[in-house]
Amino acid sequence: MEINSLDLKNELKNKNYDNCIFILHKKIKELLILEVQKYDKDFKYSNLNDLKNKCIGLLNEDLSNIAIDFYMVSITDESPLYELSILVELYENLTKIKI
Amino acid sequence: MKILDFDIALDKSTKRFTIEKNKKAYYFQSSIKQLFNYVQAHSKSKTTEEDIENLLMQKVSDLTEYSKKNLRIFPYVARFNAARYLSEHPQELEKVLESIKDLPYNEDSIEYGRSFEEDCKNLALEIREAFNTTMENYKKTNPIDIEYMETHSVKDLKKVFNRMSIIQRKNYLTVMGYVKQGLPAYLKDFLPSLEKDCKELLIDAIRSSIGHLNDLGLTDNYIDFHNKQISTMQPQNLLNITAEDLLLNPKEDFIKALKSETPTTSLENSSLAKFLEKQSLENLIFMNTFWINRLEKETEDFSNSIFYASKLNLFSNWKNGVLGLNQYSDKDITNLLIGTNLLFYPVSRFYQVNFSKVKQIPSSQEKNLKRESDKKDSFVLIDTSDLMKSVSKSWNGRYEEFFNSRFPNMQTSLQNDISLYLSIYNPVFLQYAHKDRNIQSALIVLLNNTKQNYGLSSINNASQITQKKLPISIDTDLNFPIRFHVSTELLKDILQNYNNTSLLKLYLGTEDFIKANGRFATTQILAPFSNAQSKYLKKASSSISKADTAFNFIEHLNYLRDNKHFPEHLKVPYVKPNGKVEMVIPEYYIDLNTGEIYQKDLKTGNLFINSEKTKSENSLEEK
Structure with a gap:
């Protein structure tokens, strides 16, 4: 479930921040869905709000906080660089892998 | 409760406000000026700082109530959307009823807005429960013999019907429809009341949005801006046509009604309501999405500005009609934005955890689909003492240190700031908890x-x-x-x-x-x-x-x-x-x-x- 960090680095190098955000966002979402499915195998993703609430209800505080921060950065209007920095941090916290 | 480490929060906050700092500083100035204008417009002579604080906190409280009410709209629209579809597609209704035949009704598990399939299932569960309850009540209390209806032909029932008075006949026909045609007939009868519920909620929400925007002094700006745009776009040389006729005219009935709406206008006295009542449900959904979207953005600016103005003690200037922003440099403003944003991280987590427990549609004692929102409020007061203690312990004086070193004349107390932040940002976090729900209402009907x-x-x-x-x-x-x-x-x-x-x-x-x-x-x-x-x-x-x-x-x-x-x-x-x-x-x-x-x-x-x-x-x- 790791992302292709080379792809990501290339996108970063070319300053394609929207693409980097897109890649990381997709991956974090997938990882959170897998975490929820460990406790609720029938869980089907429907939207970010629902995913965040499921994480709060089922997962430990660290993962819930990641889900909340992920939700917040997704719904608020942020500059791409700020959003990217948050997503990198969340991805690293989720996977324990440094980008 | 785990609190984000102060250094990490500071790092995040710094990144958030040092990028595009000129833009942020610009918005800061204009938002503060807008708040200042609001205070001036609503202040009487000899206003004190306390009066200003009370005025603003009352507005925050009103906006919180407004945001709470609006959270209910989307589930009602999603439910009506499913009900209308199933009523228009009886075969689909049959399929959905078959799929839930072994599922018991549990009102706590009813949640609209996850998917159309789930909305239809939830609706079928609700309508089946309501139908069964209605039929049981008829059996218990109604003089109509349901068992006779069930076991006799329509021809026999018509004979009974012919012997009845006109008043009895209407009720008899309704019950006969339910007995002979079952749940589809019941759903069809119920649809208008579901639509009425939605319309009432939407009209109320649109009026509130416009009322608040009027109160904030913004609708005149919108009208002016609209007319300026139109003036540059319309044809200039058409004979016998007055170009001004295309503009929004303050003397025109709708604009007068729009401008006269306030957050406290009663339904009976609202001329805007009379216009809105004539609109289709779809138009009301779109209008609501549009106006809520507008007010949500303004609410966030309003809350931010109160917090900033309070931190800078601007109210002491404002009571004398002076804005008092000149003494602050761009660097001061950036520091203020970074410092106050520190609270965003613990408070946003706190709010999201608590709001995840709030039920969508208040339960209904009658087990039917009628709107009960006026009778039951699903919102609860949240105990914030744990949050206060945890942040104080974790940050251990660092927050105060941040402000004291950058704003030596500012009196900073983390406890006071959290308390203020929680109150001021209540409507904003309510919006965050269900962001874009109203946009979803518009999209699902489209x-x-x-x-x-x-x-x-x-x-x-x-x-x-x-x-x-x-x-x-x-x-x-x-x-x-x-x-x-x-x-x-x-x-x-x-x-x-x-x-x-x-x-x-x-x-x-x-x-x-x-x-x-x-x-x-x-x-x-x-x-x-x-x-x-x-x-x-x-x-x-x-x-x-x-x-x-x-x-x-x-x-x-x-x-x-x-x-x-x-x-x-x-x-x-x-x-x-x-x-x-x-x-x-x-x-x-x-x-x-x-x-x-x-x-x-x-x-x-x-x-x-x-x-x-x-x-x-x-x-x-x-x-």
């Missing part, structure tokens, strides 16, 4: 409507589908297209959950609303067309030359005025089987996963990839 001109507007470049937000436009019969930016993620989710697709319709005619400066005209005020505007458009549309730069704009507005006149310039030629060429309205769709554009084949109804359009749309210059 998705099955292929006739309406709506969809993604302004395709600018090939990577657009990876952008965070996409512009959506909708043509209704109101004075301007409705526009809002929707999260791409949300759009994909809704399309998948409600239409099982990744294809979104393309809006036709985005370019009709490009102003002389190359920017798109924005929708400032949504209103029904006035008589003067209608007359103007009828005349202008019949006399304007195709060479006029305003031709497309006038044609598009004329279409909004009367949906029978679809703009010819947006149609495409279609060769009929007999060889004749006819101009028709095309249907284009964009795949949000791939960026490819599809076109509907009018002969077969199938979609095919339109490579040319995919290429040309994706290569348009960003406007």
Whole structure:
């Protein structure tokens, strides 16, 4: 479930921040869905709000906080660089892998 | 409760406010000035700081109530949407009822808005429960013999019916319909009351949004801005037509009604309500989405500005009518934004955890589908003492240190600031908890409507589908297209959950609303067309030359005025089987996963990839 960090680095190098955000966002979402499915195998993703609430209800505080921060950065209007920095941090916290 | 380490919070906050700092400083200045104007407009002579604080906290409290009420709209719209679909498709209702036959009704598990399939199941569970309860009540209390009805033919029942008084007959027919036709008849009878509930909620919400925007002194700005835009876009040389007639006129009935609405206007005294009651449910949903969207942005600015003004002790200047911002440099402002934003991290987590427990639709004691929101409030007071203690312990004086070193004259107490922050940002966090729910209301009623001109507007470049937000436009019969930016993620989710697709319709005619400066005209005020505007458009549309730069704009507005006149310039030629060429309205769709554009084949109804359009749309210059 790791992302292709080379792809990501290339996108970063070319300053394609929207693409980097897109890649990381997709991956974090997938990882959170897998975490929820460990406790609720029938869980089907429907939207970010629902995913965040499921994480709060089922997962430990660290993962819930990641889900909340992920939700917040997704719904608020942020500059791409700020959003990217948050997503990198969340991805690293989720996977324990440094980008 | 785990609290984000102070250094990490500071790092995040610094990143958030040092990027684009000039822009932030600009917005800071204008938001503070707007708040200052609000205070001046609502203050009496000899105002004290306490009066100003009370005035602003009362407004925050009103906006919190407003945000709480609005959270209820989406589930009601989603429920009505499912009810209407199942009522119009009895075979689907039968299938859904079959799929839930072994599922017990549990009101705590009813949650609308996850997907259309789930909405239909939830509706079926609710309606089955309501139907059974109604029939049991009839059996218990009604003089009508239900068992006799169940075991006798309609012919026999008609004989009983003929012996009844007129008053008895109506009730008898209703019950007979339920007994003989079952749940579909019951759902059909219930639909108007579900629609009425939705309409009431929507009218109330639109009135509140407009009332608050009036109170904040903003609607006049919107009207002025709207008229300035129109003035630059309308034809200048049409004979016998007064160009001013196309503008929003403050003397016109709707604008007067709009401007007279306040947050405390009663339903009986609201002339705006009388206009809104005449609107279709769909129009009310779109109007609500538009106005809520406006007020949500203003609410966030309002809350931010109160907190900043309070931290800078500006109220001591404001009581004397002085803004008092001159003494602060851009660096001070950036520091203030960074410092106050520190609280965002613990408080946003705290709010999200607590709001995740709030139920969507308040339970109904009668076990029927009637709206009970006035009787039961599902919101609870939240104990904030744990949050206060945890932040104080974790940050251990660092917050105070941050402000004391940068603003030596500022008295800073973390406890006071958290307490203030929690109160001031209450309406904002309520909005965050259910962000975009109202936009979802608009989208779910649109998705099955292929006739309406709506969809993604302004395709600018090939990577657009990876952008965070996409512009959506909708043509209704109101004075301007409705526009809002929707999260791409949300759009994909809704399309998948409600239409099982990744294809979104393309809006036709985005370019009709490009102003002389190359920017798109924005929708400032949504209103029904006035008589003067209608007359103007009828005349202008019949006399304007195709060479006029305003031709497309006038044609598009004329279409909004009367949906029978679809703009010819947006149609495409279609060769009929007999060889004749006819101009028709095309249907284009964009795949949000791939960026490819599809076109509907009018002969077969199938979609095919339109490579040319995919290429040309994706290569348009960003406007």
